[in-house]
Amino acid sequence: MINPASINLADFLANWYGSPDLPPDPLPAECDWLPAPLKEWHKLSSQWSKPLMRRNRMVPPKQIKALNRKAIFLEEESQEWRSAFDSENPDIVYEGEIGEEWERSAETLSETIKHHVVQEITTTARFQLYCSELRVERLPHVLAPLEQVGFGGWRWHDNPNCRIFMNKTLVATIDPFENIRYPQFNKPGYATVWVASNDLQSLAYLDEIQKTEWRKIQL
Numbered sequence: 001m002i003n004p005a006s007i008n009l010a011d012f013l014a015n016w017y018g019s020p021d022l023p024p025d026p027l028p029a030e031c032d033w034l035p036a037p038l039k040e041w042h043k044l045s046s047q048w049s050k051p052l053m054r055r056n057r058m059v060p061p062k063q064i065k066a067l068n069r070k071a072i073f074l075e076e077e078s079q080e081w082r083s084a085f086d087s088e089n090p091d092i093v094y095e096g097e098i099g100e101e102w103e104r105s106a107e108t109l110s111e112t113i114k115h116h117v118v119q120e121i122t123t124t125a126r127f128q129l130y131c132s133e134l135r136v137e138r139l140p141h142v143l144a145p146l147e148q149v150g151f152g153g154w155r156w157h158d159n160p161n162c163r164i165f166m167n168k169t170l171v172a173t174i175d176p177f178e179n180i181r182y183p184q185f186n187k188p189g190y191a192t193v194w195v196a197s198n199d200l201q202s203l204a205y206l207d208e209i210q211k212t213e214w215r216k217i218q219l
Helices: 009-017 036-045 109-119 136-143 200-208
Strands: 056-058 070-076 081-086 093-097 127-135 163-166 171-176 190-197 215-218
Touching: 009 036, 009 109, 036 056, 036 109, 056 109, 070 109, 109 163, 109 171, 127 136, 127 200, 136 171, 136 190, 136 200, 190 200
Parallel strands: none
Antiparallel strands: 056 070, 070 081, 081 093, 127 190, 127 215, 163 171, 171 190
16 A cells, blocks of 8 residues: 555656756746645646646636635645635645535545545546446456555545555556445446556556456547
């Protein structure tokens, strides 16, 4: 199990996106109130010209506002799911859908940022393989070269059981067909799998898994 605390974001980004190609963009004084992990992320991410997130969106620092101690810093692409930090205790993170009550996340602010950054590799890496319905008995073959990242978990997309696995050249998300809000859509024994890499050869072993149809994406 990979400890999220062991993930150095600067090294992780350089490994996946190459060396920075821009100077760091300093935050204005009006953003001094933001918690350190968030300021560090925005300063770090400003050094790459290529997009680091496609599925979700980090709210620009100047647009982050606190309301009833909740300051939204991250949004899902449809803007239905959000994460907010507690303005009085920034290490506390809340998550929820628009129109519903906030729920406290099992993850800290730093871990939530890392969780999303790692997950986004499956949408930003050069080569991606996607299977919408993979039988769970085939998962050991998919995960053989990978190690799970021990993130605390979240409720995004009503599925708290999504897991992330990775090594130096691969990142995979395993999303069981288990919806906590709409159980009628559950499909026991199946999972949605997304595996990505910048090295096409690293994905070659997936073609050896029998009776599995992969949708192949190249950016």
